[in-house]
Amino acid sequence: MDADAAASVRAFLEAHAPFDGLLPRHRQYFAEHCEQRDYAPGEVILEPRMGRVSHFHLVAAGRVRGERPDIGDDGSEAFELGEGDTFPMAALLGERATRTVYRAEDAVRCYRLAREHxxxxxxESPAFRDYCIRGVSSLLEQVQQDIQRGAARSLGSESTLDMPLARLMRAEPLSCPPELSVREAVERMHARKVGSMVVVDEAQRPVGIFTLHDLRALIAARADLEAPIGSVMTPRPCCLSAETYAFEAVVEMAQRHIRHVVVTEGERLVGVVSERDLFALQRINVVHLMRAVARAESLDRLVAARGDISRLIDGMMAHGAGVEQMTRIITLLNDRTVSRVIELCLAEEDDPGVPFTWIAFGSEGRSEQTLVTDQDNAILxxxxxxxxxxxRQRLLPIARRINEALDRCGFPLCKGNIMASNPRLxxxxxxxxxxxxxxxxxxxxxxxxxxxxxxxFRPVWGDIAFGEHLHQRVLAMASGNSLFLHTLAGNALSVKPPLGVFRDFVTERDPKDDVHRLDLKIRGLTPFVDGARVLCLxxxxxxxxxxxxxARLAEAEAIRGEEAEAFTRSFAFVQLLRMREHQRQAAAGLPMHNxxxxxxxxxxxxxxxxxxxRQARRLQRxxxxxFHL
Incomplete structure (x- = not known):
């Protein structure tokens, strides 16, 4: 290429991932050694009968249609590549012919790089090599890292929850045998200035834990401090491996209402991580927020406690938490809120005298809630x-009170009346x-x-086992009815991913401002949610x-492992965009939407x-x- 053409290629590379992340000399090498090829509409660019692939192709302009026949049980597949897309990676790395026919959809320009280059x-380029091997997943990680860096700058923090517990352990753990007296154990804790003692057996396997919280309870009860610690310890402590990420420890502490986790290698004690260690990584304290929600003395206090959730998500993005981690935390906080609302309402109203189980449907039932969510619940x-x-007549008034209280806490009443106060639910x-x-x-x-x-659905409060038993009965009904599954699968195809034929995306005009938008929840997430539901049933x-x-479908060999990874990764990215939009809307003081x-x-x-x-389309295919649809 001449100097002007090479400069044009360099500018293109600088505007498209992963090439924008390459070192300048590697972009220069690409620009100097590639060739430009133009293709007329309908012209075949590459096909299997051309033999072993000799060039790497980067689409510079236009649209390329890929047609891949006979791909296992999915039949044929067609997809579209646009500006910045590359092909045919697998064939190049495998040193073989492509299995796909690539055809110019309209006038197409490609930058081609010969195999040797x-x-x-x-x-020579780790960034390029990573992209070639892992494809879109490497770009997704780059997006998440960019979001993390931006959020970290806004919080003035560079710490992360995305690190193994082994990196948090500051000193050798304090441990003792079960026979040691409580008094001597406390003296050792005081000397080391730590808040816990791990009780171990002869093989250094944790059998219990004793904390300052336990000591306060013993003193209040005037217990004998000469008693062996094994008689007053908390047995079966929460143990996590040294490779477990800090975020998982946060989730365990929040779920179990504990302040320490024991760290092990195999079954042997290697350390202890306290909530204080984890708090040092967090600008907003997840466990503290959980505790504030669970212990709110009034509905007003509960509403106030939930005010930090948006800042919490900002902090989690900065600390490197993934989408699934953030939705789990949001769901945990929402579960705690629901439980506390029910307890407060039962304390304020006349107790109906009937045990019941509160059930969550929809995104809360799937543990996939974001900041934008309404109520979908019921009573069993x-x-x-x-x-x-x-x-039922005794329960409906308290159900209505709970629904109204949840509305005050930021869960809007369901417009479709999918709520426990509905007699049908x-x-x-x-x-x-x-x-x-x-x-x-x-x-x-x-x-x-x-x-x-x-x-x-998922039971959230009350007799959880009772709700889980109902879920098992329902699963048995559905999985044994092939006609129902066939119809449900057909219904799952009714919401198509918003990919256009002549444009990148299918959008709908918003009458409020005349802007064309796509719905990330209905059109983006629903195909994955519905497809996964049908296959699991x-x-x-x-x-x-x-x-x-x-993941479970892959384990059961109902889908291939690489399919499960691609579907999960794609679902996570759509959810990430959705949550990022929610954060932007909240920061601007705008009503949040999808x-x-x-x-x-x-x-x-x-x-x-x-x-x-495209992955959503493959799932629907x-x-x-x-189901022979």
């Missing part, structure tokens, strides 16, 4: 020997079982809509969380989003083949 760049009760209708076990039986037996439009909501898998569903103007995305985000939607 591709191999040299692959060898056991009437015992009483009349079911009479029991305040049912006994037998009534719920019959309701699900009707849904499975008759695939009416109403029942299909109900199935997309109700089959992702067919396989008899109880899991309700979408990423975990894909609609995104794709024109606001940078080229890399657009590229990954297109790939995510799998449903078409599997």
């Amino acid at each position: 591709f191999e040299r760049l692959f060898t 009760f056991d009437p015992g020997s009483e009349d079911t209708v009479a029991v 305040c049912l006994s076990f037998a009534e719920w079982e019959e309701a699900f039986r009707r849904i499975v037996a008759s695939a009416t439009p109403e029942h299909l809509l109900d199935s997309t909501i109700y089959f992702d 067919q396989a008899g898998i109880e899991e309700t969380n979408t990423p975990e569903r894909f 609609r995104l103007d794709p024109e606001t995305l940078n080229p890399m985000d657009r590229r990954i989003l297109k790939e995510a939607f 799998k449903l078409e083949i599997r």
Whole structure:
């Protein structure tokens, strides 16, 4: 290439990932050694009969259509590549012919790099090599790192929860045998200025833990401090491996209401990490916030405690938490809020005298909640020997009070009335079982809509085992009815990913401001959620969380492992964009919603989003083949 052409190529590379992350000399090498090729509409660029691939292609302008026949049980596949996309990576790395026909959809310009130059760049540039091997997943990590750095700058923090516990352990753990007296154990704790003593057996395996919190309880009870510590310790302490990430320790502490986790290698004690160690990594204290929610003395206090959640998510982004981690934390906080609201309402109102289980549907049932969420809940009760209708009438007033209190806490009332205060959703076990039986037996439009909501339920408060038992019964009903699954799969195909034929994305005009946007929740996430649900119901898998569903499907060999990874990665990216938009809207004081103007995305985000939607199409294609739709 001449100097002007090479400069044009360099400018293009600097504007497109992963090339913008290459060293200048590597971009220069690409620009000097590539060749420009133009293709007419309909012209074949590359196909299997051309033999072993000799060039790496980078699309500089136009659209390339890829057609890949006979790819396993999915049949043929067609996809589109646009500006900044590359091909055919697998064939180049495998030193073979491509299995895909690449054809110019319209006038196309490509920058081609001969195999020898591709191999040299692959060898010398770690960033380019990482992209070639891992593809879009490496770009997704780059996006998350950019978000993390930006959030860290705004918080003035460079610490991260994305580190193994081994890096947090400052000193040798303090341990003792069960026979040591409480008094001597406390003296050793005081001398070391630590708040815990791990009780171990002869093989240095943790059997219990004793903390200053336990000591205060003993003193208050006037207990004998000469007693062996084994008699007053907390048995079976929470143990995590040294490779476990700090974030997981935060989640364990929040879930178990504890202040210390024991760190092990194999079964042997190697350290202790306290909440203070973890708090040093956090600008906003996750466990403290959990505790403030769980102990709020009034509804006003509870509403105030929840005010820090948005800043918490900012902090978690800065600390390197992934999307799944953030949604888990949000769901945990929401579960704690629901539980505390129920307790406060029961304390304020006349207790109906009926044990009940509070059930969450939808995103809360899947543990996938973000900051924008309304109420989808219900009540499961056991009437015992009483009349079911009479029991329901006693429960409905308290259910209405709970729904209203949750609305004050930031969970808007459901416009579709999918709430426990609806008599249709305040049912006994037998009534719920019959309701699900009707849904499975008759695939009416109403029942299909109900199935997309109700089959992702999870007990949140009350007799959890009672709710889990109902979930198991429902799963058995659905997995054994092939006609229901076939209809449900067909319904899952009704929401298509918003990929356009002539444009990157299919958008809808917003009448409020005339801007064309796409709905990240309905059009972006729903295809993954619905597809994972159908496949798990067919396989008899109880899991309700979408990423975990894909993992369980891979373990059951219902889908391939690489498919599960691609679906999970794509789902996570759409959720990441959604959460990022929520944070931007909240910071600007705007009403939060799920609609995104794709024109606001940078080229890399657009590229990954297109790939995510392609994966949603592949998942739907799998449903078409599997259920003969």
